[in-house]
Amino acid sequence: MDDAVLQVDGMCVEYRTEHGPLQAVRNVSFRIRRHESLGLVGESGSGKSTLAMSAIRYLASNGSIAGGDVLLNGVDLLELTYADLRRVWGNEIGIVYQSPLSALNPCLRIGTQLAGVAQTNLKLSRREASDRARDMLIRVAMRDPVSVMRSYPHQLSGGMLQRCVIAMALITNPKLLILDEPTTALDVTTQAVVLDLVEELKNQFDSAILYITHDLGVITRICDRVAVMYAGEIVEEAPLRSLFKHPKHPYTLALIGCIPKFDGTASRRYLPTIPGSIPRLDELPPGCVFAPRCDLVEPECREACPPLVECGSGDLAHHSACRRWAVVPAPADYLRRTSRTLATPVESESSVSAVAAVTDLRVVFKQPGLFRSGKRSATVKAVDGVDLIIEEGRTLGVVGESGSGKTTVARAVAGLTPASSGSIALRGETLAGSTRGRTREELRDIQMVFQNPEASLNPRRSVGDQVARPLVLLGGCGHKEARQRAEALLQAVHLPPGHFDRLPAEISGGEKQRVAIARAFAAQPGLILCDEPISSLDVSVQGALMNLLMELQQESDTAYLFISHDLSAVQHLSSTIAVVYLGRVVEAGDASRVLSPPFHPYTEALLSAVPVPDPDVKQKAVRLTGTVPSALHVPPGCRFHPRCPRCLGRVCETEEPPARAVTSGHVISCHIDAAELRRLQKDASMVKAEAGV
Numbered sequence: 015m016d017d018a019v020l021q022v023d024g025m026c027v028e029y030r031t032e033h034g035p036l037q038a039v040r041n042v043s044f045r046i047r048r049h050e051s052l053g054l055v056g057e058s059g060s061g062k063s064t065l066a067m068s069a070i071r072y073l074a075s076n077g078s079i080a081g082g083d084v085l086l087n088g089v090d091l092l093e094l095t096y097a098d099l100r101r102v103w104g105n106e107i108g109i110v111y112q113s114p115l116s117a118l119n120p121c122l123r124i125g126t127q128l129a130g131v132a133q134t135n136l137k138l139s140r141r142e143a144s145d146r147a148r149d150m151l152i153r154v155a156m157r158d159p160v161s162v163m164r165s166y167p168h169q170l171s172g173g174m175l176q177r178c179v180i181a182m183a184l185i186t187n188p189k190l191l192i193l194d195e196p197t198t199a200l201d202v203t204t205q206a207v208v209l210d211l212v213e214e215l216k217n218q219f220d221s222a223i224l225y226i227t228h229d230l231g232v233i234t235r236i237c238d239r240v241a242v243m244y245a246g247e248i249v250e251e252a253p254l255r256s257l258f259k260h261p262k263h264p265y266t267l268a269l270i271g272c273i274p275k276f277d278g279t280a281s282r283r284y285l286p287t288i289p290g291s292i293p294r295l296d297e298l299p300p301g302c303v304f305a306p307r308c309d310l311v312e313p314e315c316r317e318a319c320p321p322l323v324e325c326g327s328g329d330l331a332h333h334s335a336c337r338r339w340a341v342v343p344a345p346a347d348y349l350r351r352t353s354r355t356l357a358t359p360v361e362s363e364s365s366v367s368a369v370a371a372v373t374d375l376r377v378v379f380k381q382p383g384l385f386r387s388g389k390r391s392a393t394v395k396a397v398d399g400v401d402l403i404i405e406e407g408r409t410l411g412v413v414g415e416s417g418s419g420k421t422t423v424a425r426a427v428a429g430l431t432p433a434s435s436g437s438i439a440l441r442g443e444t445l446a447g448s449t450r451g452r453t454r455e456e457l458r459d460i461q462m463v464f465q466n467p468e469a470s471l472n473p474r475r476s477v478g479d480q481v482a483r484p485l486v487l488l489g490g491c492g493h494k495e496a497r498q499r500a501e502a503l504l505q506a507v508h509l510p511p512g513h514f515d516r517l518p519a520e521i522s523g524g525e526k527q528r529v530a531i532a533r534a535f536a537a538q539p540g541l542i543l544c545d546e547p548i549s550s551l552d553v554s555v556q557g558a559l560m561n562l563l564m565e566l567q568q569e570s571d572t573a574y575l576f577i578s579h580d581l582s583a584v585q586h587l588s589s590t591i592a593v594v595y596l597g598r599v600v601e602a603g604d605a606s607r608v609l610s611p612p613f614h615p616y617t618e619a620l621l622s623a624v625p626v627p628d629p630d631v632k633q634k635a636v637r638l639t640g641t642v643p644s645a646l647h648v649p650p651g652c653r654f655h656p657r658c659p660r661c662l663g664r665v666c667e668t669e670e671p672p673a674r675a676v677t678s679g680h681v682i683s684c685h686i687d688a689a690e691l692r693r694l695q696k697d698a699s700m701v702k703a704e705a706g707v
């Protein structure tokens with residue numbers, strides 16, 4: 015290991031608290047070589063970021079390294095003075111954080127911030143630092159770097175900001191690059207471009223990379239080796255392909271099983287999930303820390319903590335901290351054993367009734383004062399002629415990038431944002447455009463689950479009160495009956511009775527979202543609008559919530575409008591899918607048909623951008639340039655033509671594309687004939703690529 019850039023041996027990290035010391039990281043060892051990328055994965059609370067920051071001694075004031083060794087290029091970081099450590103941070107270590115906005119100063123131009131890093135750490139002149147900043151923006155494939163350098167952070171898109179942060183991290187040509195969830199907050203298309211960039215830069219720079227994420231699909235794009243972390247310990251470490259094909263720890267196997275797979279069948283299946291949650295640091299179990307949640311647990315597992323042992327051989331050694339690593343099944347066998355079909359598709363389309371119908375929906379906002387004269391107002395066409403049908407007991411998935419108008423459609427259906435024109439019908443009756451004009455029965459029949467449960471729950475009211483409130487206001491229940499039914503609802507979403515009197519701050523993020531789902535079902539609605547309800551949660555919690563949504567739908571026959579940018583989740587849950595771009599539906603139809611060729615070029619790009627958690631799947635790269643245009647200035651002709659890799663030229667630039675019926679119930683709005691699209695996309699099917707997984 016002479017070429018190891020970062021070498022960590024037996025590191026323990028401890029935090030001093032008012033209740034005594036807490037060991038956040040325990041006996042962790044790993045190495046990263048030059049030009050190598052190590053992925054660090056695990057649920058929230060596993061200690062991934064703590065491990066990375068501790069390894070470079072970037073700790074909170076109450077934290078300390080209680081044991082072990084940390085070497086960066088052979089230099090013992092634990093022996094350095096604070097002044098020497100600051101020089102190492104500036105010159106030899108680069109960090110890219112999850113949120114680029116929080117990593118950049120909103121009051122300084124991008125060029126000033128990048129040049130400042132070069133001046134401080136490389137001791138360059140102002141001119142030399144400015145030139146280096148511009149060169150770095152060019153190296154991260156930033157278009158018009160001079161203009162970007164003159165811009166403030168708020169003037170750039172999320173993808174451009176993340177490129178700037180990557181350029182800032184690499185400007186000193188560091189020996190170690192730490193990327194902490196750098197694409198979590200980005201659209202799937204922007205994420206794909208950033209991952210392409212990281213993959214490219216990995217070969218250009220002389221750096222070792224530590225990539226922290228909970229997304230196993232991203233890991234397959236970037237990493238050579240993977241370390242799986244659980245409750246402050248590394249429980250498995252292996253080469254990428256070995257880990258995904260032959261995991262040797264039950265926790266790794268369960269994480270892989272939680273991920274929804276693209277499946278060409280119409281059947282919907284339960285995802286295997288991990289029971290319980292990561293233990294608190296002050297309540298760690300004896301023996302194997304994963305034993306309370308493990309399917310393979312034996313009495314001996316609870317007696318002693320197993321060390322990392324070698325399961326492979328040579329330089330590609332596979333290590334596992336499980337005494338039963340030899341009997342951990344292959345992922346395919348595990349999925350066949352644990353997943354089961356939840357519902358059988360409805361055979362007769364005529365027997366399915368529509369709960370809600372959206373016809374030619376338009377939502378226009380006026381923004382006065384944008385012009386110097388002050389006499390004209392700008393028109394924002396947030397939704398521009400959308401038609402949707404949501405059927406009883408089924409799920410309509412709506413996908414598209416940020417700015418496409420997905421949430422505005424849902425808010426218009428809920429009456430939270432008044433429609434400018436068009437109609438919204440509920441069970442055949444036209445609804446008023448605003449909640450103020452709707453009856454109590456209509457309000458009860460449409461409920462909503464928002465993306466952030468922190469913001470949608472009242473922090474000062476107990477969980478039980480918030481579930482019982484719609485029963486009193488909309489269900490006509492007395493307080494005693496409302497409490498009984500609220501307790502039953504909490505039980506239905508798999509929350510223990512003791513949660514009734516807890517405040518939202520006293521439960522986890524996944525539990526908060528279960529409360530929000532229980533509250534939505536309290537009024538017994540016919541339609542629930544789910545706006546990115548799982549995007550901010552761990553993969554294990556996402557799987558449990560998707561199972562819950564399918565289970566409750568089967569029991570109550572409730573319809574869902576499910577909004578997400580995660581195509582694998584949408585495909586797993588949805589009966590039909592609508593693809594939205596800049597306020598208009600560009601493709602709609604049965605889920606299995608929409609995600610199989612032929613599809614709209616925009617759908618093709620979305621599918622190509624989805625990171626697949628299988629190192630053997632080779633995706634066809636279709637990348638979009640730029641971002642979704644502003645709804646203030648909708649392009650003429652096909653609104654997708656400025657970014658379309660299959661643009662035909664003048665016809666796309668000047669004429670609105672017709673809606674072509676590809677098959678029964680599958681419609682694509684594109685100038686390219688369906689047969690030609692099918693020929694062009696014959697090798698692009700994600701469903702076929704993963705059908706055997």
